[in-house]
Amino acid sequence: MRQTYDSPRRALLLDLSGDDALLRNLQLPDWVLDRVGNTESAHGLLKFHSYRVAIALLPELSEAQYEELETLLDKDEHLAWVALTLPAALEKQDFRRLIYEHFYDYFSLPLGEAQEHLKQALGHLDGMARLRDLEQERLVAVEEFQMVGGGKQFLAIFDQIRRVAGVEAPVLIRGDTGVGKEMIARAIHQRSPQCEGPFVAVNCGALPETLIHAELFGYEKGSFTGAYKRKIGRVEAAQNGTIFLDEIGDLPPQMQVYLLRFLEQRTIERLGGNQSIAVNARVIAATHVNLEEAVAEGRFREDLYYRLNVLSILVPRLADRGNDIELLARYFLHKFGKEYGSSSRGFTRQAIGAMLSHSWPGNVREMINRIRRALVMSENRMITPADLGLEECETLDMVMPLEQARAHAEELAVRSCLSHAMNNVSQAAKLLGVSRVTLYRMIEKYGVRS
Numbered sequence: 001m002r003q004t005y006d007s008p009r010r011a012l013l014l015d016l017s018g019d020d021a022l023l024r025n026l027q028l029p030d031w032v033l034d035r036v037g038n039t040e041s042a043h044g045l046l047k048f049h050s051y052r053v054a055i056a057l058l059p060e061l062s063e064a065q066y067e068e069l070e071t072l073l074d075k076d077e078h079l080a081w082v083a084l085t086l087p088a089a090l091e092k093q094d095f096r097r098l099i100y101e102h103f104y105d106y107f108s109l110p111l112g113e114a115q116e117h118l119k120q121a122l123g124h125l126d127g128m129a130r131l132r133d134l135e136q137e138r139l140v141a142v143e144e145f146q147m148v149g150g151g152k153q154f155l156a157i158f159d160q161i162r163r164v165a166g167v168e169a170p171v172l173i174r175g176d177t178g179v180g181k182e183m184i185a186r187a188i189h190q191r192s193p194q195c196e197g198p199f200v201a202v203n204c205g206a207l208p209e210t211l212i213h214a215e216l217f218g219y220e221k222g223s224f225t226g227a228y229k230r231k232i233g234r235v236e237a238a239q240n241g242t243i244f245l246d247e248i249g250d251l252p253p254q255m256q257v258y259l260l261r262f263l264e265q266r267t268i269e270r271l272g273g274n275q276s277i278a279v280n281a282r283v284i285a286a287t288h289v290n291l292e293e294a295v296a297e298g299r300f301r302e303d304l305y306y307r308l309n310v311l312s313i314l315v316p317r318l319a320d321r322g323n324d325i326e327l328l329a330r331y332f333l334h335k336f337g338k339e340y341g342s343s344s345r346g347f348t349r350q351a352i353g354a355m356l357s358h359s360w361p362g363n364v365r366e367m368i369n370r371i372r373r374a375l376v377m378s379e380n381r382m383i384t385p386a387d388l389g390l391e392e393c394e395t396l397d398m399v400m401p402l403e404q405a406r407a408h409a410e411e412l413a414v415r416s417c418l419s420h421a422m423n424n425v426s427q428a429a430k431l432l433g434v435s436r437v438t439l440y441r442m443i444e445k446y447g448v449r450s
Contacts, residue, residue, distance in 0.1 A: 013057070030123075209252050236270075
């Protein structure tokens with residue numbers, strides 16, 4: 001049960017410093033402070049009292065104190081914490097992140113003239129909590145298309161999107177499954193002259209071979225058993241817009257001929273018809289298949305490959321995007337947190353470490369699924385590795401020997417260059433500045449699948 005609106009107001013004071021001198025000048029006449037010296041005692045008080053506001057006096061923390069404190073701060077999502085700390089503690093990144101993710105405000109000691117500001121902050125938080133107890137506001141998230149990334153590779157993709165959007169030529173987007181190829185295609189469409197027209201997406205690998213012609217180009221009434229009326233195909237439905245052909249590398253050879261004709265003549269014929277229909281649609285294709293190898297093996301037409309590969313965008317794997325992993329995770333947490341009405345405010349340091357060490361075989365699609373799962377499963381304000389279904393990275397804070405660090409960096413470089421070159425060993429060797437023989441030796445050494 002929440003506190004009644006009586007005076008004076010009551011707050012929990014967690015003093016981890018054990019230094020009475022730091023609190024000697026703390027004068028809050030309108031407040032009753034229940035002071036405890038450790039997190040265990042604080043847990044005990046929270047079982048019997050329902051505070052709106054809590055104050056934490058924090059020195060520089062040990063690793064054990066970080067974990068104990070994070071557990072306490074996650075205890076009650078409605079409890080607003082304010083930190084009092086020494087300026088030296090704020091020089092540590094982990095401490096700053098702790099303050100940012102768990103506290104509504106902080107003040108440096110000694111308070112001095114800032115004591116009046118502390119009173120105002122506590123009064124403000126208490127007042128807002130009272131309003132929350134009276135009425136729960138519903139925040140409606142406005143959905144809009146966004147792409148998130150701050151790394152050098154992804155910033156280059158943003159630049160490519162801007163460059164190709166205004167050009168009529170076909171675009172080929174390449175990258176592993178789940179990296180966001182359709183999202184990039186939509187971004188191109190929304191910035192193109194065809195943005196007012198439809199965006200029609202087709203997964204070429206998901207359509208049965210016997211129906212793919214009818215799905216792409218449509219059919220006339222009576223063209224086959226069950227064709228009771230004329231049907232417009234996906235390509236024609238994209239008139240004055242964009243047709244997105246996902247997994248183009250899985251397109252059957254016979255359909256590659258029809259698609260090539262459309263790209264060359266900008267006309268189609270419906271199944272069972274003999275009339276050429278002009279279609280003005282921007283073509284964007286995507287694939288996770290190495291089309292150069294497919295051409296060499298006769299699985300993909302060379303002339304179609306050159307028609308599609310006029311403008312090309314290569315999307316890196318999520319595991320190769322470095323700091324973008326945390327950036328994306330926080331973006332999706334904010335976005336889907338509103339959708340699920342979750343109180344989770346961030347990720348624990350262990351969760352960040354687990355995400356950075358995870359290989360992300362499902363790429364961005366896998367991250368979205370894991371964060372959605374975490375928002376449903378988590379009972380805390382901070383998402384943990386268990387909430388994400390990931391194993392905690394126990395070696396995150398360990399010092400890595402020099403030889404091991406060099407080997408780790410070399411392995412990352414090999415994987416990154418192979419991904420960038422779509423597993424083309426010759427191109428990857430040029431990017432690395434080594435011979436093909438040396439690259440093959442490194443691939444074998446690190447067990448990299450080429």
